[in-house]
Amino acid sequence: MLFIWFLLFSYMVTTSTSLDSLAMGQSIREGDTLVSAGGIIEVGFFSPGNSTRRYLGIWYTNVSPFTVVWVANRNTPLENKSGVLKLNERGILVLLNGTNNTIWKSNISTKAVNKNNPIARPLDTGNFVVRNGEGTNDDNILWQSFDYPGDTTLPGMRLGWNLETGLERTISSWKSVDDPSVGEYSGKIVLRGYPQSFEFQGTRIITRAGSWNGLSTVGNTGPSRETTQKFVLNEKEVYYEYGLRDSSVFCVVTLIPSGKVQTWYWTTQSRNRQLVSTGDRDPCDQYAFCGANGVCNYEGNIPNCECIRGYAPKSTDQWNIEIWSNGCVPRNKSNCKNSYTDGFLKYTNMKIPDTSSSTYNTTMNLEECKNSCIKNCSCTAYASLDIRDGGSGCLLWFNNLVDMRKFSQRGQDLYIRVPASELDHAGHGNMKKKIVEITVGVIIFGLVITACIFMIKNPGAARKLISKHYKIKQKKEDVELPTFNLSVLANATENFSIRNKLGEGGFGPVYKGTLIDGQELAVKRLSKKSGQGLEEFKNEVALIAKLQHRNLVKLLGCCIEGEEKILIYEYMVNKSLDKFVFDETKRNLLDWDKRFNIISGIARGLLYLHQDSRLRIVHRDLKTSNILLDANLDPKISDFGLARLFVGDQVEANTNRVAGTYGYIPPEYAARGHFSMKSDVFGYGVIVLEIVSGKKNREFSDPENNNNLLGHSWRLWTEERTMKLLDEVLEKQCVSSEVIRCIQVGLLCVQQRPEDRPNMSSVVLMLNGDKLLPKPKVPGFYTEIDVTSEANSPSENHKLCSVNELSITSLGAR
Structure with missing residues (x-):
């Protein structure tokens, strides 16, 4: 018996060992690791996330959370815990x-x-090295993991090319x-022209860190x-390559x-990994956002x-509605015979353009660079290399x-070639022009002062004037919409085939x-039988074309x-939120x-609106079916057919034409046609409670008290059983305090009285803060029965109707 225990103990010891190196003929298997001399890095087998598959990886020891870098x-992958890593006589690591x-x-x-x-x-x-014998000389390295990066770059790791061997190091x-396994995004150094760094999605460039300017890549801050x-x-x-000053x-x-x-980042003292850069990008980071x-x-x-001096938008119609991807073209073709009359305008704090078609010289100074450019008819700009x-x-x-950007502080000087006429246009010595400008400025200043006095004394008339001006301006812009040919769309959708149908909105199929x-x-495609006419259609286009936010759907044309x-919108591969949160399979x-990311994203989108x-x-018309999800399940608010614009200091309005969807519109809107930003807040609150619970407000009925979801949520809150509202598939995945905070925010948003509901700026702060929230x-106990009884009231002059989950409208004077 003692002998058996001894064998078992010996087996346990030998299956969990840590070595500092692997010599020829040695191996490690499950439970074994290789640890660096300073105890910082470990090599062994692991399973990522929720996967059960096994991988050989490199990670930092004693860092929280677990940080795999290669x-x-x-x-x-290995399908079970049977993997063995060996080093053979040729210096090759083999995984069996x-x-x-x-x-x-x-x-x-x-x-x-x-x-x-x-x-x-x-x-x-963090480098895993096979050497030709002992020693630290780089010449005896046979193989190293730093030459084959994964998704992570480490200090001292080189990204780029070994031109002698043809080895390319990319992430x-x-x-x-x-x-x-290798995903769809990659980062690499492209050698064409003057070498520079790009990020790709597949083969498409999505952003450009750019070329080196002596301090950093042009798209990033310096060291x-x-x-x-x-x-x-x-x-x-x-x-x-990057490095660290502090060991x-x-x-x-x-x-x-x-x-x-x-x-x-983390330190040897804390060992807790901290995110110091989220990687979020603004629209200007998108490659060629403004076109050529x-x-x-x-x-x-x-x-x-903005177009550079001497250039004009290629498509004025699209440029005016802020679709800039077609870029700019020269106003006048350059005459090469007069190239010496051309000049250069200096642009400061610039992310210099894509250098793929550039040439460079390391010995020239800036004046020599200028002379070299002016002699070449095709040269359009120059800058210092360092x-x-x-x-x-x-x-x-x-x-x-291509891909220029103006920074507020960093960046460098860029000199762009322009004809002499453009230099005159930008000149500084025309006294007559200055006198005219000063005169016009004085007149405008006087008119502004007069207008301000008028608006203070007559606020109502001023609001009407602003509203009228906006409508006139909008009508002028109606003819400047980006358009697609019907034949192109028919071909793209296989003649609007039922197989390509994504869903049905209040105004027609998608x-x-x-x-x-x-x-x-x-x-x-607007249904001919829908309530949305040309006015609503143009309203939706005019509004969305002017909106730019990561949590709003992007309009491509009409x-x-x-x-x-x-x-025509950007396509959302995951369709709408309701297809996930109410589906028995996809909700998992x-x-x-x-879910919290979706709740927060919708809040940010609404705050922007x-x-x-x-x-x-x-x-x-906020509802789960109007919240689209992109490939990363990030939310985007869509369907602006019923949206209304508020001008000046306007905060509310009334209509005899009630529109929206039962279960999401607030009591004051259904009963009196009164709407405001607090109407959207109510709809948002309903969505929050639906996301948390996985249940539809309109279809849910509490078996004990016959309440809809809002009433049920309120009852659980008052009885201090708030967590009972949580979708049962989430019970083991979340922090209860965060769930309760979301439910509390949802209940604050659906309060009966609009003045009690928070605005969206408060909602965003509530979701991301830790302060005590108001009770x-x-x-609004808002069930279909309540709506019907209110709708049939003889005191109301409007009618409510509903078809399934479609938006509701009733034709009448607006």
């Missing part, structure tokens, strides 16, 4: 499965291997947190106090499955594009200038369309031919983190 067999088949192996080195002497060792830097995202940056460009190598600080940069590049020869400026959370110490070197651009180039669209009225895909956009808009009052 995976060997990312595309060929339970049937002794090779799952993965390191590349064969071209260097001669000392007999019986190769050794594999993890380093404190690529995981497919998901549970699947480390910080904690980090150093380095770029090497010579006959042998082209690569980018007690750790930093990793990861390309996550959604395509964001996130930066994490356009400059993007992002101020006040609003992107704006901005340090006043600038040195020369970059020349030819033909179009179809999936695919253009010839593969671009996917959502095509909303079509008006004969009786056909069609809207929405864990609590995703109500307060942060240049227009103040009430949506009037909600009684909600």
Whole structure:
């Protein structure tokens, strides 16, 4: 018996060991790890996320949360815990499965291997190295993980090219947190022209960090106090590398499955990983957002594009409604014979253009660079190659200038070629022109003062004047909409085939369309029997075309031919929220983190509509079917057919034409046609309670008290049984305090009296803060029975009607 216990104990010891290196003929298996000399890095087997598959990986020891930085067999997982890693006599690492088949192996080195002497060792830097014998000289490295990055870059890791061997070092995202196989996003150095860094989605460029300017890549800030940056460009190598100044600080940069590049820091003291850069991007970060020869400026959370001097929008109609991707073209063709009469305008704080078609010279100064450009008819701009110490070197651009941006502080000087006439236009010495400008300015100032006095004394008349002006302006813009041909849309949707139908909205069906180039669209075709006429249709286009926010659906264009009225949106692969949260199978895909992200995203989108956009808009038809989900399950508010614009200081309005969807419209709107931003707040509150519970407000009936979802939620709240509302599939996935806070916010939003409901700026703060929230009052107990009785009241002059989940409208004078 003692002998058996001894054997078992020996087996347990041998199956859980930690080594600092792997010599030829040695191996590690499940439970074994290789640990770096300083105890910082570990190599072994792990399972990512919720997966049960096994992978050989590199991670940091004792860091929370678990931080994997490299995976060997990312595309060929082990299906069980049978993996064995060996080092053979040729210095090759071999990963075997339970049937002794090779799952993965390191590349064969071209260097001669000392007999019986190769050794594999993890380093404190995060590099896993196979050397030709002992020692630290780089010349005896046979293979290293730093040459084959995964989704994470580490200090000292080189991204770029070894031009002698042809080795390219790129990073690529995981497919998901549970699947480390190569995802759709990648980051790489492109050698064409002057080398620069891009991020790709498949083969499509999505953003450009850009070329090196001596301090950093042009799209990023320079080195910080904690980090150093380095770029090497010579006959042998082209690569980018970053480092750390403090050895007690750790930093990793990861390309996550959604395509964001996130930066994490921690120290030897804390060992708790902290996110210091979320990787969020603004619209100007999107590659070529303003098209060719356009400059993007992002101020006040609003992107704006301008053509460079001497250029005009290629499509004025689309440019006027802020669709800028077609870019700008020269006003006049350059006459090469007069090229020496051309000049250059200096643009400061710039993200310089894509250098793919550029040439460069490291020895020229800025004046020599200018002369080189002016001599070449095709040269359109020049800049210093290195901005340090006043600038040195020369970059020349030819033909179009793409992906430019104006920064408020960082960036560099860019000199853009313009005809002499444009230089005169920008001149400073025309005294007559100055006199005219001063005179006009004085007149305008006087008119503004007069107008202000008039508006203070006659606020009602002023509001009517503003409203009238906006309607006139909107009518002028009606003819400037981006349009698609009906034949193109019919072909894209297979003649509006039922197979391509995505759903049915209040004003007509929505179809999936695919253009010839593969671009996917959502095509909303206005039903001839719907209540939405040309006015509502143009209203939806005019409003959405002016809105830019990550949580609003993007309008791509429209079509008006004969009786056909069609809207074209970006396609959302996951369709609408109701298809997930109310579906018995798909609701399992929405864990609590995703649901909270959706709740927060909708709130941010509404805040933008109500307060942060240049227009103040009430949506009037918020519901789960009008919340679309993109590939990452991020929410986007859609369907603006019923939206109303508020002008000036207007905060509420009345209508005899009640529109919306039962279960989401508030009592004051259904009963009296009174709507305001608080109407949207009510609809938002209903959506929050539906997301938390997984139940529809209209279809839910509490068996004990016959309450709808709002009444049921209120009763559970008052009885301090709030967590009973939570969708049962989430019970083990969430923090109860966060769930209760969301439910409380939802109940605050659906209170009976509009004045008791919070505004959306307060909602956003409530969701993301930890302060004590006010107690909600009684909600609008809003069931279909209540609506019917109110609708049939002889004191009301409007009628309510509903068809399934469609938006409701009743024709009448607005």
